[in-house]
Amino acid sequence: MGKRSAYLLAVLALSGSSLVLAALILFGESADNYNLGGAALGAILIAYGLIGLFLRKLGITGPRGAERS
Amino acid sequence: MYRRALSWLLRQTLRLDVYINKVYPTDWNPLYYTGGLTNLFLLVLVVSGILLLFYYVASLDGAFASVAYLTERVPYGGLFRGIHRYAADAFIVAVLLHLFRNWFTDRYLFSRDGPWISGMFLLILGGFIGVNGYQLVWDQRAQAITAIFVSMLYAIPLAGPPLAQLFLGGVGINDAMLPRILFLHVGLASFLYVLLWWHYVRVRHPKIWPPATWVLATLGGIILLAAVIPVTSGTPAQPGLKVFSYPLDVFFLLPFWLTNWLPAGIVFAALAALGVLGYVIPYVSRESEPAMGVRHSGVAQVIDGNCTGCELCYYDCPYDAIVMVPSPHAGLTKAAANRKLLAAVMDSRCVECGICIGACPFEALELPKFLEADIKQHVAQVVTA
Numbered sequence: 245m246g247k248r249s250a251y252l253l254a255v256l257a258l259s260g261s262s263l264v265l266a267a268l269i270l271f272g273e274s275a276d277n278y279n280l281g282g283a284a285l286g287a288i289l290i291a292y293g294l295i296g297l298f299l300r301k302l303g304i305t306g307p308r309g310a311e312r313s
Numbered sequence: 314m315y316r317r318a319l320s321w322l323l324r325q326t327l328r329l330d331v332y333i334n335k336v337y338p339t340d341w342n343p344l345y346y347t348g349g350l351t352n353l354f355l356l357v358l359v360v361s362g363i364l365l366l367f368y369y370v371a372s373l374d375g376a377f378a379s380v381a382y383l384t385e386r387v388p389y390g391g392l393f394r395g396i397h398r399y400a401a402d403a404f405i406v407a408v409l410l411h412l413f414r415n416w417f418t419d420r421y422l423f424s425r426d427g428p429w430i431s432g433m434f435l436l437i438l439g440g441f442i443g444v445n446g447y448q449l450v451w452d453q454r455a456q457a458i459t460a461i462f463v464s465m466l467y468a469i470p471l472a473g474p475p476l477a478q479l480f481l482g483g484v485g486i487n488d489a490m491l492p493r494i495l496f497l498h499v500g501l502a503s504f505l506y507v508l509l510w511w512h513y514v515r516v517r518h519p520k521i522w523p524p525a526t527w528v529l530a531t532l533g534g535i536i537l538l539a540a541v542i543p544v545t546s547g548t549p550a551q552p553g554l555k556v557f558s559y560p561l562d563v564f565f566l567l568p569f570w571l572t573n574w575l576p577a578g579i580v581f582a583a584l585a586a587l588g589v590l591g592y593v594i595p596y597v598s599r600e601s602e603p604a605m606g607v608r609h610s611g612v613a614q615v616i617d618g619n620c621t622g623c624e625l626c627y628y629d630c631p632y633d634a635i636v637m638v639p640s641p642h643a644g645l646t647k648a649a650a651n652r653k654l655l656a657a658v659m660d661s662r663c664v665e666c667g668i669c670i671g672a673c674p675f676e677a678l679e680l681p682k683f684l685e686a687d688i689k690q691h692v693a694q695v696v697t698a
Contacts, residue, residue, distance in 0.1 A: 282392040282540035289533025296526035300338050307340075 251298045258291045258298070265291065322417040346523035347411035353528060354404040355505065357535065361397040362502065369449065371491040376451035377549045384545070395539025401443050403535060405564040408436050416594065424515065424632045424664045426595040431512040433591045438501050438508070443565040445498040451491065454559035456550035458569050459486065461577055468578025486552045515662075517631045610665040610683030615656045618645030619677035622654030629672035634662035648675055 245253075265288040272281025300306045333342050343350070368387060370379035383390040412432060415421055421429040444462070448455045466477040482489025513519045523531075547559060561570050571580045613634075621644065627635045640655040656677070658669075669678045670685075679685070 276388070278389050278392055279540045279543060282389065283537055286533045286535070286537025286540060289529045289536065291533075293526045293528075293530030293533060296529065297337065297341070300341070300526070306338060 248302060251302045255295055255298045255302070258295050262288050262291045262295075319417060319419075323419070326414060326417045341524050341526060343523070343527055344410070344414060346520055346527060347407050347414055349520050349523040350527065350531060351404060351407040351411055352509070352521050353523060353531065354400045354407055354535075355509075357400040357532065358397060358404060359502065361393050361400065362499070364393050365397055366499070369495070371449075371495045373451065373486070373488050373491060373550075373552070376449065376491055377546065380450050380546055384543075391543050392536070392539050395542075395544045396535055397446075398544045399535045399538045401446060402562070402564045403531065404439060405436075405443065408432075408439060412436065421595045424634075424662065427515050428512050429595050430592060431508050433588070435505060435508050435512065436591075437588055438505060440565060442498055442501050442505075444569075445494050445501075447562070447565065448494050449491065449498060450546050451550050452547040453550055453554075453556045454547050456486075456552065456554075457556035457559050458566060459490075460556075461569050461572050464572075464577035465581035468576070468581055515633055517633050518628075610667065611681035612660045612663040612665060613658045613667070613669050613678050614681055615658060616677045616679060617655070619649060619675050620644055620652065620656050621646075621649045621675050621677070622652035622656070623675070624654065624656075625672045625674070626656050626669035626678060630669055632662050632664055632666075634659050634664070635669060646675070649677075 265284045268284035269281050269288070272278065272284060296305070330342060330344060333344060337343070365383065368379055368383040368390065370376055380394070384394055385391065415425075415429070415432075444458065448459050448462075463477050463481065466480060467473045469476060478484065480490070480493065481487065482493050513521065522528075561567075568580050568584055571583075575583075620640075622637065622640055624637055627637050636657050636659060637654040638657050640652050643650050644652050656669075665680060665683075667680055667683065670680065
């Protein structure tokens, strides 16, 4: 498996995890479990940060092609 | 010895950069954004602090209960308290990383002494504000560190006792103390932004904010930490009771821990000496005769006829020493014939570094005592020898 495939897989996994975390935020809010909701919120922000990093590594975001080389 | 140690630290810093740049894109290296991250943490502290302020009661009877109410009863109150606490720790870590990086990479000398001095004020005030934050909770830890802090103040010759009375609002612990500490906590935190202005005013293109990925990741980390390891108070303070042990925060309370072995006055004197050392670093580190005569090259001069008004030197000067003014007449060269602007060097700000000369593609700048022709001749002589 190449680096690009690994990054792509990571983005997909993190996106899936983010959905679960979003559900946990809602559950935490509805059950008045603020620490659970807070933990899920923190984790989802970290996941978004990592998605941003991997998208950049994939070359989808970031500087233009000419600048990348 | 000092220079050799700094050279070694510079090499290690650059090695670390190379390693991190393999993991992250170069422009996302977190060590390039230690200042921006500090700014982010300060903003988190201000926003979370404002929310905490709505519930805080600054009195000996009400402080502990109000913090407990906020933590246990207010929705997300405990989370916000945790965010405030962990962001404060992150702030100190980021400031220290920023300080060491700029120290090891020589970014504190000459015209950069302003950012260094203002940065030292930011660090010292940041630490003091953090200690005030622990006092505001008014549990037994707050009581212990207040007692030690007052002992430190009393150890100051002449000014000590009046300062201690000013801090306490009387002779001993009384109801006037917590409003004063709250004022110090909030007022000095606001003053940090004035110091930040001073910190940035002479820096060209400062990176005042980290990339979005780091904003998300660090913010997420702080919120996660606040939720997983909630911040709690200890036992309520009982004035008159001697407190022998309390939980330690290594980022703010280390000097207080040292008083287990040393008198408070000695610890305070050591802190003051460390602070003074921090302030004089830019001045004691200067070499009297820098290599190759740099810094004795004369203030950069604009060669009027060649300047095209392109602004490249203006953008590249790290010391904000070049301004663009409306050109009173056309330049002499073909490229400069239709210029609208002309570069002008502010003598008081120029440190004679020569960066503008490298930036100018039109040979419109020169260091009068360090001419390009002389450098070429010097290089030729060295090569021949």
